[in-house]
Amino acid sequence: MMYMDAKDIDYYSLGFEYIETKTMFVSDYNDGKWDEGKLVPFGKFEISPAACVLNYGQGIFEGMKALRTKNGEKVLFRPKENAKRFNESASRMLMPNYDVSKFVDAVKDVVRANEEYIPPYDSAGALYLRPLMIGNGPIVGVKPAKSYKFIIFAIPVGPYFPEGFRGIDLEITKKYTRAAPGGTGATKTCCNYAGSMLAGKEAKEKGFAQVIFLDAVHMEFIEEVGAANFFAVINGTLATPKTTGTILPGITRKSILELASKKMGIKIEERDISYKELFENSCSEAFCAGTAAVITPIKSIVLEDKKRIFSEGEPGEITRKIYELLVGIQRLDIDDEFGWVVKI
Numbered sequence: 001m002m003y004m005d006a007k008d009i010d011y012y013s014l015g016f017e018y019i020e021t022k023t024m025f026v027s028d029y030n031d032g033k034w035d036e037g038k039l040v041p042f043g044k045f046e047i048s049p050a051a052c053v054l055n056y057g058q059g060i061f062e063g064m065k066a067l068r069t070k071n072g073e074k075v076l077f078r079p080k081e082n083a084k085r086f087n088e089s090a091s092r093m094l095m096p097n098y099d100v101s102k103f104v105d106a107v108k109d110v111v112r113a114n115e116e117y118i119p120p121y122d123s124a125g126a127l128y129l130r131p132l133m134i135g136n137g138p139i140v141g142v143k144p145a146k147s148y149k150f151i152i153f154a155i156p157v158g159p160y161f162p163e164g165f166r167g168i169d170l171e172i173t174k175k176y177t178r179a180a181p182g183g184t185g186a187t188k189t190c191c192n193y194a195g196s197m198l199a200g201k202e203a204k205e206k207g208f209a210q211v212i213f214l215d216a217v218h219m220e221f222i223e224e225v226g227a228a229n230f231f232a233v234i235n236g237t238l239a240t241p242k243t244t245g246t247i248l249p250g251i252t253r254k255s256i257l258e259l260a261s262k263k264m265g266i267k268i269e270e271r272d273i274s275y276k277e278l279f280e281n282s283c284s285e286a287f288c289a290g291t292a293a294v295i296t297p298i299k300s301i302v303l304e305d306k307k308r309i310f311s312e313g314e315p316g317e318i319t320r321k322i323y324e325l326l327v328g329i330q331r332l333d334i335d336d337e338f339g340w341v342v343k344i
């Protein structure tokens with residue numbers, strides 16, 4: 001067995017690297033139906049070289065976190081939303097849906113089975129959960145597989161960006177795009193990520209934490225930051241790109257919009273945001289958001305020879321307030337009045 005003993009992990013210095021845990025969930029789909037699914041030791045499995053996922057990329061995933069609260073409880077954040085989005089992704093990729101409550105139950109089972117890998121409350125860590133579905137049936141022509149595998153595995157993680165809440169420097173790319181209208185940008189399919197890696201790599205080589213993608217039609221409107229959604233405070237309003245099919249509809253994004261408008265009295269706007277607006281004084285703060293990135297402030301943005309500095313280490317006021325509220329609710333330090341947190 002290759003997994004790391006939970007006792008040997010330093011939860012206080014974890015980043016976002018791969019550490020094996022003990023147990024995963026597997027369910028197989030054959031002849032038009034899913035089997036019961038079961039917990040099995042984390043490990044490898046065989047796959048046909050002709051599997052649809054290997055040849056044509058028929059694969060989807062989700063990303064979720066289990067956290068430890070101050071009282072030692074184990075909690076998930078809006079897991080049903082992930083289950084629903086998983087099915088939306090599945091439908092777009094001609095893959096079978098998976099029952100929403102069974103999905104949530106299976107996620108809970110995986111958390112319970114790997115309980116000792118949930119980082120402690122006072123670390124910045126979480127048990128990251130990765131539900132995954134692949135078309136594993138063999139296929140030669142371009143058409144959907146006949147059999148599928150649904151897996152959920154878990155990894156203890158720390159902050160996604162080592163810079164954490166100090167903020168990150170980003171570069172806007174005019175060389176690469178991530179998604180085009182009518183494509184799969186709103187789908188959490190593995191196909192979207194391989195194509196974005198070169199853009200991320202080139203930005204990192206220049207010292208940036210990630211790349212900001214623009215819309216593929218006009219090369220003007222902000223889409224996403226790598227694998228996180230983008231927010232900016234413009235004239236005191238919290239603005240974020242609208243979900244028209246080319247950006248991933250983040251659950252963190254949706255939660256932030258609700259918190260800002262319902263709890264903080266901040267005006268929100270889902271609209272096209274031109275990159276030009278980020279270089280004007282009316283734009284005072286920017287951050288990116290997602291399960292992995294949580295809320296990561298953006299320190300500066302560069303496009304070609306233009307640079308906009310938002311903060312020198314201290315994130316903006318609105319960014320900080322939203323962060324404290326969101327994370328406070330997620331860890332049950334703040335009353336969860338929306339009923340978003342699910343105890344395991």
Ligand SMILES: *Cc1c(COP(=O)(O)O)cnc(C)c1O
Pocket residue numbers: 063188224226227228229248249250251252253289290291292
């Ligand atoms: C998963 C993901 C996000 C964030 O979604 P959350 O539900 O908030 O985790 C944003 N953009 C991309 C491309 C993603 O894959």
